[in-house]
Each structure stands twice: as structure tokens, then as C-alpha cells.
Amino acid sequence: MNRVFKEKVFSEKAFIAFLTAGDPTPQATVEFVLEMERAGADLIEIGIPFSDPMAEGPVIQEADLRALSGGMTTDKVFSIVEEIRRVSRIPLVFMTYLNPVFYYGYEPFFARCKELDVSGIIIPDAPYEEHFEISDVAEKYDVDVISMLAPTSENRIKMIAEKAQGFIYLVSSMGVTGVRGEITTDLRSIVAAVREVTDTPVAVGFGISTPQQAQDMASLSDGAIVGSAIVKLIAQYGQQAAPYVYEYVKGMKDAVRKA
């Protein structure tokens, strides 16, 4: 169990920010991550782009394709993290799909994560039943495999929460990632069910874009995760996106603090 989550990321209500590595360029990704840290983000999820991201809506899927057509590779993602690590200790996790990790080789992949102080990994297409694929190797290198819970998890909540590492990623709504007008799932009861079996922090993601939503989600859990809204700003402003990303993340972190 990596200690960074409880001791650092979730020492207060957390704001967790996602972006796709290499969108629009590797240098820009380094710059955006540092801006998000300066704006108060507690944890950055770095997306390793995948050709067929099954859990993503159009915004992140297009970012993945932009990054890949710009020549992004798993090795280049590690180089981006290397650059970040020259100047920052901001907690980092990767978010990607199982195939790029499998193909890279679990052993070299997680060894590299440890060298670069990447504390966890989120893999939407590796559900609880398939965690055995990676759990031993990840644990050897102190990388937490983050478990996801969904509105449909129901009788699976206890089983998943008991074994959860790092934090629990609670998917707010049905469907894929992307901005949503409202979130209607009864998240309170899911969080309550989690609390019965573990004190592992819970953060809510999918569909959050406004400060009010972030505050609401953080108030019923331990933090809010935002991806598509940030990736949209990056898509809109390209290499000039840094000040916009900074302002946005700052506003979101302020909202989460009020929770």
C-alpha cells in the first residue's frame, strides 16, 4: 500500500486532475502538470494514450488519438514524467488500458513507475476479477492498483472495497467519461457501503466539470476527479492552454476546499 495517498493526497479534501500525455506535445504536458500543481491539484492522473479507449467519451478519446498521431509512446510518457520529476514531487498515477501495460511488460513497466515515483495505476478494463494480472508485480514496486466502483456495482462493493489500495475511484454515472449536466446516482449510499469495510479514501469521477459539482462530490466523499473538462481546455487552447488550465484547477480546488 503506497502511503502517499493517505498521508499526502487525501490529507484534506482532494482535487484530482487528469490529462493525456503528449496532448498536444510532451513539453506542454510537463508545463500543464506543473501549472496544475501550482494551482493546488493534489494528485495528477497522467493518461497513457490508447488507440481504443473503451471507457472514454469523445473528448478524451480524441486527445488520445491526437497524442498518438503526434508520436506519443509509452517510453515517451516515461520521459515526460522524468522531466516532471526534475522539478516536482507532486503525487502521480497513470491512467490507461491494460494492453499498453501488458505489451510493455508488467515487470519493466512497474519498475519504471517506481523509479519515477508514480504511486498508482488506474486501468478501466481491468476489473477486480482481472487484477491478478498485475497485482503481484505492481505491489513489488509499491504501485497501487486503484479499484473502481460503478453505479451498478451493488453486491460487489464490499468485495472490491475490502481489497482496495490507494484510493477508490467511484464512477459517478453510467456510460463513459465526459461532462454531464447532473449526476443522479445515489453516491452517498455507495460511499456508506464502502465506509463499512474500509477507511481507504474514495474520490468521485466521471461527468464533473463545474466548481459546484466538485464541491458536492467532495462533500460526500474524499475528493473529486476531473478529466474531460481539463482536456477540453487543452484541446481549445493547445500549447497556450497553461493559464486557462491554472485558473480552472484553482477554481476547482477552491470549491473542493469548501466541501
Add this chain to the structure above:
Amino acid sequence: MGADRYGIHGGRYVPETLMNEIIHLEECYEFYKKDPEFNRELSELLCKYAGRPSILYYAEKMTRDLGGAKVYLKREDLNHTGSHKINNVLGQVLMAKKMGKTRVIAETGAGQHGVATATAAALLDMECEIFMGKEDTDRQALNVYRMELLGAKVHAVTSGTMTLKDAVNETMKEWTNRVEDTHYVIGSVMGPHPFPMMVRDFQSIISKEAREQILEYEGKLPAAVIACVGGGSNAMGAFYNFIPDESVRLIGCEAAGRGVDTDKNAATIANGSLGVFHGMKSYFCQNEYGQIAPVYSISAGLDYPGIGPEHAHLHDIGRAQYVPVTDDEAVDAFEYLAKTEGIICAIESAHAVAHARKIVGSMDKNDSVIICLSGRGDKDVAAIARYRGVKIYE
């Protein structure tokens, strides 16, 4: 090895949102497959609606021409909707209805599976939405209209390479949006468990019939069974009941497009490597970083970068053999079968015919081979004309 695995292949690599649903689906399937009432209804649909059993046709002229083993064609092209796809679709849609679902969704490549799903949905009063790559809606515009005639809504998928794999992605995403009242009718022996098993079981009627028919006609088992393989559902169906018969060679024909040495092919066993995609561990065409590769075949139905997990396992253990067949060879075989036997088969099935032409001549005259003619070729006529540079005005 769990029920969800074929050797190292298979599994359930899907988002948490779908896990309870596919576990529920597996439980329902285990119940209905033993339920006499379900089996009676399915059997009635297959026989009285879809036209089963399909005939096993002795291709005498082709046999004479090739000068070796006797050639038999398992005529899945004569099924209602024109391909083997109806076998699986009737099973899945009937079960979905019994599960209380009111809506079915499906991906389609060439449109055969989409048409079959739309057909079953019309018959069984289900809402139906089909996802089809934009490239394929252009290539197979007639099938799009056919699905709409049957009452289905067709979505042209514009993400990624705009072909079959992207259609699967979008259908899977739509399923995570709305799982409560919706069943995803996966069209091949692929995807997360229980789909590879369930689709195989529904398609295994092909080899169940073919085995009985060949024993009746020849008094012995065939020397080989040959079928085309994209995801691999007609091949899995044609192979399944012959797997314990070790003397029967099982041969799957992959789409080699412009050639296995070019970057324009979809030959997964020849060029692919182990990976995890579309809910399963199996072989996939991918690059050195595990990004799924764009694939190509003249046949929209074989234009898929993966292969079902049970095929991957049959390959690993050497029980089945997988061979590449190029566009050129398939088109030649398409024309050959039309002129020799008066049968216009699907360009997918023509891949199997092409391989048979290579091997049958050197086989013993006392032996027989079965080619699974998975579909009819009406949908391909325009594309073949284009391939030959012939202009057709409709």
C-alpha cells in the same frame, strides 16, 4: 482453468460498470441452455423461421475439377438473412427477451450481423440499434437501408478507423450507458466471457448438423473442415463438434488482404501477438507499444484486428491451423465458385473456398472436406465489380 478461459486466453476485461451485467448474463445463459422450454422455442425458430437444418451440398463439379478429396459445402448462405449470423442472433435475442430486456444493440462490419440482429429484433418485438463504422456504411449502403427497413436505427461510427473494431468500441460504450433494459448481441466468438462460449454454443449447430450429414453421406468423418476467420464465429461453429475427432483437420482462413508481408492485412494469427482488447485476452494485430493496428481486408466481415480466444487456444495447442488468404485469391475463388457451382458466396466465405482450392487436389479421393459457406454474396457483387474495374449503374 476457469470457465472463462481457453488456456491463457479469454477472461472478462471490461469496465466495472458492466461486470454485474455480464455475470448476470452468464447465470442466465447457464440456466436457459438447460431449460427445455427455451431450447424448444429456439429450435422452432431455427427450423421454422431460419430454415435449418442447412444442407450439406456435394460440390461434384468442383470435386472433379480439383481432382482430389470430395468437396462438400455447408450451406449457411441459405439461412434466412443469408448467413450463419442468424444462428447466434436468434439464441441471444430470445434469451434477452426472457431476461426482460426490451432493447438490443449490436456492432456490424459488412452488415450481416446487423441485418440478422435487426431481423430477430423485429420478429421478437425488441427495440434495435446497430453501430457500424462510417467506412462500412459507405461500402455497404444497401445493408444499412435493409436494417432500417427492419425497424432498426443505424449509427455510423466516425471514431478511430471507422470500421468494425470502432463499431465494437461504440456498442460497448453504449452498453455501459444503458445496461438495465439493453442486451448487447455480440456477433462473434469474441468479447468478455460469457460471449465467446455462448456464441460458440449457438453456432455449434453448424458442426452438429454437418457431422451427422457427412457420416450419412460418406460413412466416415471428413479429412478436413475449412472456414474463414475474422472474429471466428462461423469457424468456431463449424469446428466445434469435430474437435474431439482428432483425424479431422480444422483449418481457419484469415484475411491476408494485399499480403501478410504488407501493412494491408487482417491476419491475426500470422501477424498478431498476445494482448488484451475488447474484453478478452487473445491475439491481436498491434504495434510495438500495444496500440491496436489498423487492419485491412476486401471483406468487411474479416476486417478485424483480433480473433476469438478459443481459436487462439486451438492455435496454441495445434488443434486447428490458421492460414492466410489474400484479397486476390478470395476474389478468384468467389468467381470460381459462381462459375463452377452456380453459387455466389460471401467474399468472407470465398477465403475458405480459396484455401480449399490449394489443398484439395493433393488429398486422397476417398476422403472428403467440408467448406463452411458462411454467407451469400449478394452484398459483395458491387465491390467485386469495382475490384475488377467494372462499372455498374444501378
